[in-house]
């Protein structure tokens with residue numbers, strides 16, 4: 001299976017301190033609807049799914065129409081990647097599902113308003129996102145949540161997973177922050193040492209398993225998750241084509257493995273060398289390769 005990730009613009013009602021698109025958010029708003037329609041047609045292939053992403057898709061007034069067009073083109077499944085705040089309006093959830101959304105991927109970055117609202121720089125965001133998740137669960141929509149793992153939420157990752165479980169989420173992703181964009185600018189404040197992040201993520205995976213949730217991780221190689229290697233999501237990510245600001249089709253999967261991620265001097269000794277992508281290259285560039293020990 002393959003999927004197209006189409007960015008519908010970069011405007012957002014959050015100001016996340018770890019945003020990989022933060023530099024675009026400051027300068028670029030929405031992409032024109034007619035232009036987006038052309039991009040959706042160009043990126044389509046039989047059997048291809050679609051992720052509408054940004055920026056924040058749900059603050060577009062025409063999102064329901066875009067979803068209906070995506071369904072008419074033939075995309076399936078159709079996912080909306082969102083900060084989840086607008087989903088607090090239950091009628092919007094219903095309209096999106098009727099138009100063709102099959103998956104919602106809201107982002108919750110902490111177990112409390114204090115943590116989440118500080119990371120998103122948006123007072124009230126936590127309450128809205130939680131309400132949004134509840135609305136999707138009540139409507140019977142599929143929820144695949146995302147939590148970006150940074151220094152300031154390591155201590156509450158387990159509680160975040162437990163909270164998501166209590167809201168009806170069955171599948172949650174913990175994505176180690178990619179230190180580019182705003183996160184790259186604020187590297188020392190945002191990016192946790194990878195071994196500390198992996199330990200906190202392992203505890204959260206186990207907490208999710210106690211609740212029969214499927215918790216997966218992104219950007220943490222299997223050597224850092226001993227006994228939990230099956231949580232590593234990279235081996236299962238569909239081949240992804242991204243349509244970014246310039247409208248060109250960009251082979252993101254190839255870029256991710258060939259340029260975005262890096263392998264270390266001892267990875268050739270590792271039994272997972274063929275399937276492992278390694279970490280985002282900005283981690284070993286700053287912290288070195290000592291934490292990545294070949295698996296037997």
Ligand code: SF4
Pocket residue numbers: 221222223224263264266267268270271272273276277278279292293294295
């Ligand atoms: S290939 Fe390298 S980064 Fe991947 S699991 Fe093995 S040692 Fe770790």
